[in-house]
Amino acid sequence: MTNLFRDWILLSIVGVMTLCPAARAQDRRVVVEPVAPRAVCDRPVPSGNNDTARLQDAIDHCPAGAAVYLGRGEFSSGPLEMKSGVTLWIGRGARLFAIPEPTAYDKGWGHCGRIAGKGDGCRPLISFSKTRGGGIYGEGIIDGQGGTAMAGSAETWWQLARRAQAEGGHQNAPRLIQIDHAQDITFHGITLRNAPNFHVAMNRVEGATFWDVTIDTPADARNTDGIDPGASQDVTISHSMIRTGDDNVAVKAGNNGSTRYISIIHNYFGWGHGMSIGSEVNSGVSDILVRDLTLDGTTSGLRIKSDVSRGGLVERVTYENVRLRGNRWPIMFDTKYDPRADGDRIPLYRQIVLRHVRGDNGTLLMRGLDQAHALQITMDDVRFGKSAAWQIENADVTVGNSGVSPPLPGRLPDR
Template sequence: MNAKTLTTLLSLCPAFLLSIAHAADRRLVQEPAYPQHICSTLTPEPGNNQQRIQQAIERCPAGQAVKLIAANGHNTFLSGPLSMRSGTWLWVDKGAVLAASANPADYDKVNGMCGTLSNQKGQCQPFIHIDNAQGGGIVGEGTIDGGGNQIMEGKTETWWQLARRAQKEGGNQNVPRLIQVDNAKNLTFYHIRLTNSPNFHLVLNKVQGITVWGIVIDTPADARNTDGIDPGAATDVTIAKSVIRTGDDNIAIKAGNSGPTRFISIVDNHFYSGHGMSLGSETNSGISDILIKDLTLDGTTSGIRIKSDSSRGGIVENVHVENVCLRNNKWPITLDTAYEGKKGNLIPWYKHISLKNVSGNSGKVVLNGYDSEHPLDVTFDAVKIDNLQGWHQQNAIVRVAEGGLTPTPSTIANATAVKTAYACEGKWLPFPAMRQ
């Protein structure tokens, strides 16, 4: 990674403390520190390093780290799936690469299902699983590479090609996620680079007190279903100073059957290719108290997006979006209760949504509430989209903060109607190169 670029990215807000009005995460979140104690330092060995890394993790006392380092011109640790212990750390050092095996059999939950299309889904273990843990996490300036671009052993296609074939032929691609967290508290992900996941990169399910700080996620725009970070059934989560480009949602805040998601802060991040900053599409358990602040979305297809439908809808409320720069987006603002048009009895209802200081240079705005009894309720304050290419508004109560007036497409596109548009000059930065 270019050191100057990274330093710039990580210095856009104070490193010592996130001091933000309206912060949704109820914790006082400060920049993490690296573990003080290392229980084991490993260097790469030929072949699959899974057993030796897993044994080191199992033997590591809580509060200490297993550190992977490059040595003697070798930097890659090939490994099958790994499970983290409560309180332990995995430290991938600068220049080191923890690379996921391309053998579907290594990830099988049911014999022979991983690496195939089927009516079932979720038949692969994740590459790294953190389950029923408190404390610890994953840190370091190295890389965790999911190998989604690698041809699967014994197959003729990559993980990503299997996902594209599922899209064309139907069925579900059974491919591993990169990092899956379940039933965990007080975890930290710091400075790590995640790349080429076969599926979602970092999934946070039934979690509380999670800090994601200064990480980089880098996967091609055409890699299907490769979400960056997905918090679901999550409480008190901060994602800060991170850089994400991927083939699906850069971040997707979800609330499916596992429980509600609330008190989430998304602060000082930079998105490049991907599907944007999303809430949904699963909202049936409720999403609330969300802060999204100081965000650039440079070339994402969607920008700020809340998406659901009556097959998995619920209440989304108290969402505050502030200081957002959008560039070259098809849909800079999309608040849609008929996302995929699926039908059911779970009504999506978006209430108390506010957007302040949001600037974009093109695209279509979609404001689509469910019905007159469950209208979209959104307030615009200094929201400006240049070259507005379309405006859809239905079952929506839309206000401007200055006077409570309902804006029209012309008011959103006209700088005089929103006083002074939020300035985005100087906020666009090149994507950081890999650290050497």
């Protein structure tokens, strides 16, 4: 644990002590720190080989409300499918490694571990599909082995992703965890590491809590988003540390439905691409609260990104008590994320509020599509270093009584 992260934890503890125990925010639920199940249905031990069948059998035969407990040792597994109400509890000193075997994850098209015209050719390591309740707890580690050579190849999952970027096409690599058409899922205490692709991807989820979760993956591991709520509602991400090779958190709303009522509170983001909304927002994103967040060395800080190929309405987004350090673009609200994009899905960002935001230097970008679809931004007590530079285009910005520094173009400095 770095000294910086240790200091952040201490500051967060002090801050939380001054608040009520429930994390009340845009998530409509009353969210408190989760408690692990009392009942343990099975305690598998590592075999030293492939543990997939044994772990899946333990999950399948575990009653709702109980946990499959992995104690000390190293387990290896391919895809696992969770069951409603069942918790996977990975104890301190336990590690669950994803086997680097593309055929184990392949969906039947022969694409997993290859570059193809489309992605999504791999099953995730852990899947919550049409489940209710349960989750993943414990102080252990789930390691996706994204930097380990795939079976039968000298290439790692991450090298495959880089090659796809250079050559064109889509890499087919497994996500670490996929939550799909599920309800009331909880993660607590767990460390997620080295995902071949996204760490946690969500689709049509109603009610999810991530508390004291650590995501730690190298900064150059392509497409390794931390947590991506998509077409979901009532989600809280709290007291967590995320360092990864892409978006630390990305709130999305593609063709599957809108995303709303999301609380991202009391978190620390290290390297990565920042606190993002988008780029797919065509079904609408609303009612997002980002509070008490430190972004330390992320390339972007607070980012809303879309374009005319996947744009939509983003509204009622509040950022408050945010600390930004060492970011190239501390603020990036951009409706022209891909300037070559073609389409008629207009990005429109309105009722965006920044309050008590502190940063150092970098480019502060706010770019609406045109004046007819101008960004609507309110800022109050927003302060950056003297060399920070505003780039504002097609944006209607309201400044509160506590001001903005450096001053916006064409406005006098605060007195």
